[in-house]
Amino acid sequence: MAYVAIADRDHEAHLHDPDTFITKYIWSQDHKVIAIQYGLTAIGIGLVALVLSGLMRLQLGFPDTFSFIDPNDYYQFITMHGMIMVIYLLTALFLGGFGNYLIPLMIGSRDMVFPFMNMLSFWVYLLAVLILVASFFVPGGPTGAGWTLYPPQAISPGTPGTTWGIILMLVSLAVFIIAFTMGGLNYVTTVLQARCKGMTLMRMPLSIWGIFMATILGLLAFPALLVSAIMMILDSLLGTSFFMPAMLAAGEIASYEGGSPILFQHLFWFFGHPEVYIVALPAFGIVSDLLSVHARKNIFGYRMMVWAILAIGGLSFIVWAHHMYVSGMNPYFGFFFATTTLIIAVPTAIKVYNWVLTLWRGNIHLTVPMLFAIGFIFTFVHGGLTGLFLGNVVVDLPLSDTYFVVGHFHMVMGVSPILVVFGAIYHWFPKITGRMFNETLGKWHFWLTLLGTYSIYLPMHYLGILGVPRRYYAYGTTDFIPESAMTMNTGITISALIVAVVQLIFLYNMIWSVFRGPKADPNPWKATSLEWLTPDTPPKHGNWGPDLPVVYRWAYDYSVPGAAEDYIPQNQPPDATHKTVDDHAEAVEQAPQDDGAPQA
Amino acid sequence: MSHEATHEDVQAGSHAAPEGGLRGVVADWSADKQAFHVPWGKAMMWIFLLSDTFIFSCFVISYMTVRYSTTMPWPNASEVFALSFGGGDPIPLILIAIMTFVLITSSGTMALAVNYGYRRDKKKTVMLMAATAALGATFVGMQAFEWTKLIVDEGIRPWGNPFGAPQFGSSFFMITGFHGAHVTAGVIYLIVVARRVANGYYDRTRGGNYEMVEIAGLYWHFVDLVWVFIFAFFYLW
Ligand code: HEM
Ligand SMILES: [Cu+2]
Numbered sequence: 001m002a003y004v005a006i007a008d009r010d011h012e013a014h015l016h017d018p019d020t021f022i023t024k025y026i027w028s029q030d031h032k033v034i035a036i037q038y039g040l041t042a043i044g045i046g047l048v049a050l051v052l053s054g055l056m057r058l059q060l061g062f063p064d065t066f067s068f069i070d071p072n073d074y075y076q077f078i079t080m081h082g083m084i085m086v087i088y089l090l091t092a093l094f095l096g097g098f099g100n101y102l103i104p105l106m107i108g109s110r111d112m113v114f115p116f117m118n119m120l121s122f123w124v125y126l127l128a129v130l131i132l133v134a135s136f137f138v139p140g141g142p143t144g145a146g147w148t149l150y151p152p153q154a155i156s157p158g159t160p161g162t163t164w165g166i167i168l169m170l171v172s173l174a175v176f177i178i179a180f181t182m183g184g185l186n187y188v189t190t191v192l193q194a195r196c197k198g199m200t201l202m203r204m205p206l207s208i209w210g211i212f213m214a215t216i217l218g219l220l221a222f223p224a225l226l227v228s229a230i231m232m233i234l235d236s237l238l239g240t241s242f243f244m245p246a247m248l249a250a251g252e253i254a255s256y257e258g259g260s261p262i263l264f265q266h267l268f269w270f271f272g273h274p275e276v277y278i279v280a281l282p283a284f285g286i287v288s289d290l291l292s293v294h295a296r297k298n299i300f301g302y303r304m305m306v307w308a309i310l311a312i313g314g315l316s317f318i319v320w321a322h323h324m325y326v327s328g329m330n331p332y333f334g335f336f337f338a339t340t341t342l343i344i345a346v347p348t349a350i351k352v353y354n355w356v357l358t359l360w361r362g363n364i365h366l367t368v369p370m371l372f373a374i375g376f377i378f379t380f381v382h383g384g385l386t387g388l389f390l391g392n393v394v395v396d397l398p399l400s401d402t403y404f405v406v407g408h409f410h411m412v413m414g415v416s417p418i419l420v421v422f423g424a425i426y427h428w429f430p431k432i433t434g435r436m437f438n439e440t441l442g443k444w445h446f447w448l449t450l451l452g453t454y455s456i457y458l459p460m461h462y463l464g465i466l467g468v469p470r471r472y473y474a475y476g477t478t479d480f481i482p483e484s485a486m487t488m489n490t491g492i493t494i495s496a497l498i499v500a501v502v503q504l505i506f507l508y509n510m511i512w513s514v515f516r517g518p519k520a521d522p523n524p525w526k527a528t529s530l531e532w533l534t535p536d537t538p539p540k541h542g543n544w545g546p547d548l549p550v551v552y553r554w555a556y557d558y559s560v561p562g563a564a565e566d567y568i569p570q571n572q573p574p575d576a577t578h579k580t581v582d583d584h585a586e587a588v589e590q591a592p593q594d595d596g597a598p599q600a
Numbered sequence: 601m602s603h604e605a606t607h608e609d610v611q612a613g614s615h616a617a618p619e620g621g622l623r624g625v626v627a628d629w630s631a632d633k634q635a636f637h638v639p640w641g642k643a644m645m646w647i648f649l650l651s652d653t654f655i656f657s658c659f660v661i662s663y664m665t666v667r668y669s670t671t672m673p674w675p676n677a678s679e680v681f682a683l684s685f686g687g688g689d690p691i692p693l694i695l696i697a698i699m700t701f702v703l704i705t706s707s708g709t710m711a712l713a714v715n716y717g718y719r720r721d722k723k724k725t726v727m728l729m730a731a732t733a734a735l736g737a738t739f740v741g742m743q744a745f746e747w748t749k750l751i752v753d754e755g756i757r758p759w760g761n762p763f764g765a766p767q768f769g770s771s772f773f774m775i776t777g778f779h780g781a782h783v784t785a786g787v788i789y790l791i792v793v794a795r796r797v798a799n800g801y802y803d804r805t806r807g808g809n810y811e812m813v814e815i816a817g818l819y820w821h822f823v824d825l826v827w828v829f830i831f832a833f834f835y836l837w
Contacts, residue, residue: 185648192636193640194634219654223652227662240769257671258765259767267658270658
């Protein structure tokens with residue numbers, strides 16, 4: 001008998017179903033369980049980052065009030081908040097969480113191609129999180145270098161956490177990258193090599209395209225971070241001088257000489273900019289699917305959407321130095337990077353137009369996932385437009401390192417992806433748990449979060465134009481920051497605290513619904529893509545029952561004229577289009593059995 | 601079952617006959633089931649190697665950058681890496697030349713192993729893989745010797761050395777260390793796969809398909825190729 005990877009196996013008999021609790025839920029190789037493990041861990045550590053942001057806001061809104069936050073603490077909070085949010089929450093949640101859950105289900109395979117490595121990926125990720133958390137408890141505390149970890153200050157005396165914190169941070173990042181690579185190789189290979197019959201690349205749902213391209217970006221961008229982490233560990237522990245120039249540190253001549261701090265910035269941002277798209281592309285993909293499903297309309301310009309994802313992914317590797325305008329560079333380079341940055345706006349704008357055109361004259365159902373998806377369009381356009389400002393050298397120079405930047409990147413890569421995360425959780429919750437969440441609580445959660453985040457970040461743009469610098473513990477009295485700006489800071493803090501508390505509604509809704517929610521329909525949104533057509537809800541190990549699904553159409557056949565219903569599932573053969581198919585198990589059986597693969 | 605048969609199994613239903621040229625590329629990419637006509641293990645190894653290429657490129661580019669940023673003169677590689685035999689004149693780069701030769705030779709034995717794997721010649725496959733692993737281990741051994749000599753005799757340390765720029769030692773130990781770790785991992789990998797060929801593991805689980813040998817081979821050739829770049833950029837420049 002020829003060997004067939006589990007992802008491609010056509011008969012359940014070859015699967016060894018795990019039976020003990022441990023193999024089923026702990027050392028599980030099932031992509032769905034791994035996805036949930038990833039998701040819960042990421043949300044758990046994300047809550048830590050949320051609490052840290054609350055503490056920072058308390059300090060900024062009410063300076064001289066909280067004696068338990070000193071300047072060092074503030075820098076440590078900033079650093080851990082930024083790093084956790086970007087890497088340990090969003091990257092892990094989109095790729096490890098949604099990537100794991102959705103890829104095999106949406107492309108019609110039984111699992112990832114290499115489930116064992118997929119399982120290891122989660123455990124190594126957990127290790128990375130534990131190392132990161134450990135840095136809160138070591139002498140000196142976590143590093144306070146800012147999430148960009150720029151040397152020389154990251155490892156020089158005076159910065160908090162130079163003894164242990166920075167080392168643990170770098171080691172944790174390296175371990176995270178190993179975990180990501182193990183998972184990422186799986187995601188990419190599964191998408192390329194393990195699709196079911198009929199699932200061509202151009203029939204894949206855009207969620208998969210987004211996750212796929214983001215994973216490729218990760219596999220090519222994380223190496224730069226890994227290398228810079230290794231070199232900074234060596235600088236710090238062995239006293240090499242990769243990044244460290246000769247300098248005075250705390251009044252004494254440091255033992256370094258001849259290194260290049262700018263080299264670190266290049267490596268970091270060669271990773272850092274694609275990282276923005278590692279977070280954004282899955283969000284783009286998922287939001288496209290949410291809009292199409294809940295507007296009962298095919299996505300506008302599917303092909304263009306795919307090409308835009310690929311173009312954005314490619315371009316994201318040649319814009320990194322727009323983060324370094326203030327570091328100084330040859331004007332021609334500034335010109336080059338400003339140009340590429342503005343060019344990226346073209347495919348991005350195409351996507352935005354297509355989202356809006358998908359809504360245009362759609363049969364819009366304002367469900368909770370749909371609200372979040374529409375909210376995303378607003379916040380993303382907003383953050384994207386300020387990005388166009390900052391991409392220009394002359395505009396960036398005065399605005400860099402002010403609250404304008406903080407407002408910009410929170411809008412574009414903080415709020416926007418988070419809204420998609422919420423939308424996606426609400427959207428797939430019935431499939432993942434088999435139960436329905438509470439719609440009313442979901443709507444409260446949406447409106448309070450959307451309006452709350454706007455009232456946090458809109459004023460920040462104004463503060464930035466006034467010149468209020470970022471990464472400051474307290475502002476004291478200055479000429480250029482008026483009293484009213486401080487009042488505004490207090491207001492921002494109050495909004496931030498409200499937004500943080502509102503997330504409890506979400507947690508409560510989710511936890512309550514997992515146990516008490518009403519049983520969900522297998523396809524509550526009447527969606528076409530394969531994950532809604534599994535024989536069981538939640539899907540069992542192996543996903544598809546005896547036979548793999550066969551796909552006959554793209555994922556966006558909504559409101560097709562002449563069809564019996566306003567959606568046609570992907571596995572419905574062309575001649576059956578006019579028949580009503582609401583029993584999905586039946587639909588799977590109806591698919592032709594001869595998929596051409598001779599089975600031994 | 602033969603290798604070709606497995607191939608058929610996996611891609612059945614996608615294409616009748618493979619097309620060539622640009623049309624073939626388009627047909628492959630737009631096919632269902634698979635984008636490339638290879639087993640997934642091989643595809644995964646290629647993608648991994650692409651990612652690893654970025655790691656090594658970052659290392660080498662960083663080395664070049666610090667070589668320019670440092671304020672002290674860069675040591676002369678052919679003086680530092682010279683070895684004298686029996687009190688004669690030191691011969692520049694002699695050890696490195698031998699190491700390079702050993703590693704390139706191991707690529708040859710690996711290629712032969714893959715070839716015999718496809719012919720299902722278990723014995724020759726295992727022998728050649730063992731030879732490859734042995735050559736790899738020899739390489740690592742010589743590298744250990746080189747490190748010892750540099751550290752003990754020449755006083756080169758990661759943070760400084762008597763010849764000039766401290767970045768010389770830093771880059772040297774970091775890059776050759778990272779590459780040496782790859783070779784060591786490769787030796788272990790080869791031994792594992794060779795054992796499985798020998799004890800019939802692939803006959804039992806994969807119908808006698810030794811494509812794992814080829815996948816291990818991909819990794820091994822990659823590690824050798826990287827060495828060629830390190831040799832050119834670090835030792836010859
Ligand atoms: C309620 C939600 C959030 C609040 C209230 C918040 C608040 C803050 C504050 C006060 C700072 C420090 C600004 C400064 O002093 O310069 C900050 C920095 C930052 N935040 Fe958030 N944040 C939130 C969510 C997020 C999310 C979802 C992300 C994910 C991308 C994120 C990423 C960052 C980053 C990268 C930094 C920069 C850290 C640094 O300067 O090193 N934040 N945030
Ligand atoms: Cu950027």
